[in-house]
Amino acid sequence: MRQKIQEQIRLCEQRSNYGLWALALFVAISIAANSQFHLLAELALKWRTLLGPPPPANWINGALFIYSFSAVIQIFTRMMQGTEPRGTIFPVIYLLLFYLFYGASGAQIEHFWAVLAAGITILGLESYSCWSYYQTELRSAREELDRLDRLGKLS
Amino acid sequence: MLKNICTRTVIPVAIAVTGFVIVCCLLLYSMIREDMVKVSTIHGTNLADTLTRSARYSMLNDDREALNNLIANVGAQEEVEHVRIFNKKGRIAFSSETREVGRYVDKNAAGCIACHAGAVPKHTLEGMQQARTYENPQGEQVLAVTASIFNEPTCANGSCHVHDATQAILGILDVGLDQEPLRHALVTLRWRMTIFTLMILCLTIGGVVAILNLNLFVPFRRLMRFTEGAADGNIREDVPHLDGELGTLVEKICGIHEEQRSARQKVSILLSVTCINRRKELIGHFPNEFSENDFPQRLTCCYGERSNPLAPEDPGANSSL
CATH class of the missing domain: 3.30.450.20 (PAS domain)
Structure with a gap:
């Protein structure tokens, strides 16, 4: 029983940082995207021949707006329900796709800051929600461990 | 923080x-x-x-x-x-x-x-x-x-x-x-939008903080002070008048404190009586408070585990009761 709780504590400590790792990964991707605009443009040309013309920048703007709004609402809902945060990496993938789409439509320079702000907001909230959830779990696990210790002393 | x-x-x-x-x-x-x-x-x-x-x-x-x-x-x-x-x-x-x-x-x-x-x-x-x-x-x-x-x-x-x-x-x-x-x-538009954004942020976050402060944080701090006072035993000094769930919580804390105080008084009376027969008689008058099964637990609850008044004074008291 003690081992199980200790394992749970270790997992909670590890998982409470997942949000921060995702945020760090996104910042690294953004720095790379910012300094490698020309590579994205070259990639966009190759895509254009394969997939056809990209959607207009205004459509991608609309998608980014809807995605940011729904992601924030989803995180708040999860925080209210107190459910376990899962799939912290997915927002990073979606945001990377936005960089690629803007790159393909040739409007990445103008929209870089919008994607960066959206990413920091969503992943900042996500990491806070993740940290908050696992801190609560950690507290419960430590209390349980203390209780077991007390029972052990009494017996 | x-x-x-x-x-x-x-x-x-x-x-x-x-x-x-x-x-x-x-x-x-x-x-x-x-x-x-x-x-x-x-x-x-x-x-x-x-x-x-x-x-x-x-x-x-x-x-x-x-x-x-x-x-x-x-x-x-x-x-x-x-x-x-x-x-x-x-x-x-x-x-x-x-x-x-x-x-x-x-x-x-x-x-x-x-x-x-x-x-x-x-x-x-x-x-x-x-x-x-x-x-x-x-x-x-x-x-x-x-x-x-x-x-x-x-x-x-x-x-x-x-x-x-x-x-x-x-x-x-x-x-x-x-x-x-x-x-x-475009530069003018950028400045105007920045100022507008800052104003919206100040109003929104300020409004949320003000409402939370009024409805939650201030009553919560009063409840905290009251609970700390209750823990020290001076519950009557400052009972906050709170609405809703926090008000119910204050009432419950007052009830628990009142029950504890009454139990403490009864225990003090009981301990002050040296005659075993008189103690038994008192216990008979208050069967709920001094039932034979949970009386030691009640004492522990009132005085704490280490300061069980029965333990140092009269080691045989539990068995006699």
């Missing part, structure tokens, strides 16, 4: 509102800028079209002086950076900058490559593709629009100068518009 309930409540709201408003403002700014550039391009294309139509009569009559005048007058306008007409080979025939006349334009320049990329140059381009933006040697942004001067039957059959009927384009009109006013308008 994150253990404080106020901070923990305000941080997610602040991140969500700030981030979302910034994203919306950035997207809105980029859309407005795109629209303004589009309007500016349409304005440039229309101007080029008007110029071509105005120059048509002079060109048909081979009136070079009138054409020069037209180009010079349009080029003298503040927002016009340059106006030039060059022939199919790229030789500049008329220009608002007289020193340019006779020179050749570069076919690989940003505005020309769109038509001259392939082996056979394109004859027509859509409105937005006719425009190009570049920076002039003075460091100013210029929007240049090109319009083709097509060979019409009246041109090919004109008596003034001969054009081959198979030649599709006689020349190109190139108009450059100064983008400084547009850039200035």
Whole structure:
């Protein structure tokens, strides 16, 4: 029983940082995207021949707006329900796709800051929600461990 | 700092509102800028079209002086950076900058490559593709629009100068518009949006914090003070009058404290009685408070595990009870 709780504590400590790792990964991707605009443009040309013309920048703007709004609402809902945060990496993938789409439509320079702000907001909230959830779990696990210790002393 | 309930409540709201408003403002700014550039391009294309139509009569009559005048007058306008007409080979025939006349334009320049990329140059381009933006040697942004001067039957059959009927384009009109006013308008728009965003953020976050403070944080702090007082035993000093769930919580704490106080009194009375028979009699009067099974637990609850009054004074008291 003690081992199980200790394992749970270790997992909670590890998982409470997942949000921060995702945020760090996104910042690294953004720095790379910012300094490698020309590579994205070259990639966009190759895509254009394969997939056809990209959607207009205004459509991608609309998608980014809807995605940011729904992601924030989803995180708040999860925080209210107190459910376990899962799939912290997915927002990073979606945001990377936005960089690629803007790159393909040739409007990445103008929209870089919008994607960066959206990413920091969503992943900042996500990491806070993740940290908050696992801190609560950690507290419960430590209390349980203390209780077991007390029972052990009494017996 | 994150253990404080106020901070923990305000941080997610602040991140969500700030981030979302910034994203919306950035997207809105980029859309407005795109629209303004589009309007500016349409304005440039229309101007080029008007110029071509105005120059048509002079060109048909081979009136070079009138054409020069037209180009010079349009080029003298503040927002016009340059106006030039060059022939199919790229030789500049008329220009608002007289020193340019006779020179050749570069076919690989940003505005020309769109038509001259392939082996056979394109004859027509859509409105937005006719425009190009570049920076002039003075460091100013210029929007240049090109319009083709097509060979019409009246041109090919004109008596003034001969054009081959198979030649599709006689020349190109190139108009450059100064983008400084547009850039200035965009800078002003950016500042206004920044101020507007900051005001919205202050109002939203300030409003949320104020409402939370009024309805939750202040009553919560009063409840905390009251609970600390209750733990020290001086519950009667400051009972906060709170509404809703927090009020119910205060009532419950008061009830528990009252029950504890009454139990303590009874225990004190009981302990003050030395006669075993009298103790039993008292226990008989208060069967609930001093039931034989949970009496030691009640004492522990009232006085704490280490200070069980029965233990040091009378080790046999539990068994006697």
